[in-house]
Amino acid sequence: MMDGAAILDAPLLSARGITHSYGARIGCRDIDFDLWPGEVLGVVGESGSGKTTLLNCLSAQMMPSSGKLTYRLRTGDQADVYALTEAERRMLMRTDWGFVHQNPRDGLRMGVSAGANVGERLMAVGARHYGAIRDQVTDWLGRVEMDLERIDDLPSQFSGGMQQRVQIARNLVSGPRLVFMDEPTGGLDVSVQARLLDLLRGLTNDLGLSAVIVTHDLAVARLLSHRLMVMRRGEVVEQGLTDQVLDDPQHAYTQLLVSSVLQT
């Protein structure tokens, strides 16, 4: 049984006053939020609204100009993410966290096989039994619906959708608790996108993953996220339960975004 009480006890990730500027230009300003265990947070807004800057700050790939980020470790201890040493940060990123890039080339090693890409995290944390690594890799490629015949092929020989599935398996193999995704279905055909969305939805549900997903596609946000943050010019103009923000938008910009979606 899913333990509702456990889900409600404390946030997994807390951001306070996250601000980043590129010289005079503001990337994102004063972002506050709590992400709860099992919660998927969507970040929407048009290009240049600061979504990607925020994601990079939240995933500690970038140090913001100011702000504090607290992550609750498996031990229950609170980690001040920006104060972690490089070694601690790397350990966190390859065990407890994942990052799915929009372009799979940014998240995969294109020169090694799909299997090695997925197995890398296991080896990075000390797995030294080839057979056991291979079994886990096979299991994960199956879970992302990859043809297992292709386990030893290079990702460069795969379609964009397949590459993206390998990237997802590569991130999830270590059993992370928090995954960051930057337009995970951007640049894919609509039919491929639907399949990937379904896969992501299933995985986040089944694994109880927490996630922060940046997208400009409101349909993607509705399908994947529990909660939505609407960004404009580096600031959050509205946030709340996903269906509430989309069905009863309060801010002029959100109303404009929602009314701009083409109906089919």
Added chain:
Amino acid sequence: MRAPVIRIEGLSKSFVLHNQGGVELPVFRDIDLEVFAGECLALHGPSGTGKSSLIRLIYGNYLCPQGRILVRHDGRVTDVARALPHEILDLRRRTMGYVSQFLRVIPRVPALQVVAEPLRAQGVDAAAAEQAAGEMLTRFNIPERLWHLAPATFSGGEQQRVNLARGFIVDYPILLLDEPTASLDKANRDVVIDVIRQATARGAAVVGIFHDAQMRDAVATRVLDLAPAGAAA
């Protein structure tokens, strides 16, 4: 005296359309309401009186700017108007079910899993959840050959029955029904009457909008008349 399952105090709602000159559309003002376990409250009134909005407010789908929406959840009282998103989701997962007129279709997900999902979300294992989903679909006369297809291609009536099966698969303490029988034939409307009566009999509180009087008379234990916007409820 029994405590209500839902207690609404001073609830007002209006929509502000920022991109249309900031025009404000009032829906209703200052509603007070109590709903008890085992009753089926039918919302009644001409269109535009905010029946659907009231249901969506209780479900947390619409933002509540003014007033309180107190719901008994987990032996405590939660104010939907103030609850954090993850608290509302927990409320929906375990306490409140909602059936709307339209099924929100998810690409590629077959009917059986659409129906099983609320049980899966409560942690029931896949096999047991699908078994229960199959029984619900059978009850709503969805032939087995359709179970493994995504409902996107189903007729309006079939989609609605899938939606009902999904809504009634969990024994929620609260059920919110927004015209769940709009495109159903007589036989299937009778099934709905049946499941609603069963729900109230086991102690669920039901709040519904029923478009036809016959249906309403068959299930409602109480009727709330909503007046047009501006007038007192």
Added chain:
Amino acid sequence: MTQARTMTDGGYNFAYLDEQTKRMIRRAILKAVAIPGHQVPFGSREMPLPYGWGTGGIQVTASIIGLADVLKVIDQGADDTTNAVSIRRFFARTAGVATTQATEAATIIQTRHRIPETVLKDDQIIVYQVPIPEPLRWLEPREAETRKMHGLADYGVMHVKLYEDIATYGHIETSYDYPVLVNGRYLTAPSPIPKFDNPKMHEMAALQLFGAGREKRIYAIPPYTRVESLDFEDHPFAAQTWDARCAICGAGDSFLDEVITDDHGGSMFVCSDTDHCGRRVADGHRGDGE
């Protein structure tokens, strides 16, 4: 006077390099010895032969060699190949030192691609010529990132290469430049020696110095240091073995080269270490070749 002898014919400085350069390289070597397996940058000089011909090894040798030293140079185990002959002559001419082909007679052995079969002693130094000093380069092209990985001992990715071998060939196919972990800390490229020689690096009595001229890196393994070859629990490290014996000396435990003997597919296996093979023949050992 000693000074007179150090300035050899042609007016070259002793061992070719100027004294400031040698001091700079010695400092790099000392640091490398102090941090076993760690690559130390140095100001590699232009040498009178092209990169790829051992410029790194030559600069290391030039910085440590003294008048009393006896130098041996091997290329692929042989003392008589072009590269070995020309480097030996280079030092004979610029430093005036004695040279030898006998492993046990040498105080410094500069090598390309082999470690001699004769067990080295604690009064010897072996200098390896290194083309690519960075074992992570194959997986991580960014220098800044590989330095960070070394700093954090973040080496898991190295097993990815071995994984690929097993996935493709069913066993670890890497047979040259097989990565090692030095003193339980730094991941190190042993230079393109065959993995057959890897076990010799472990707890070796002699000091091992590595010079990469083009890449401007020096690293070292001090005497009696732990050197482990990376592997998997279910695919442990294993050195090459041959079904054949040396056709000349009959050795069954040395590294063998296959030599084509005619145009009809005929071949024989002979020791790659010419000194070792010759000494065995002098001792009366014979193979069944000819």
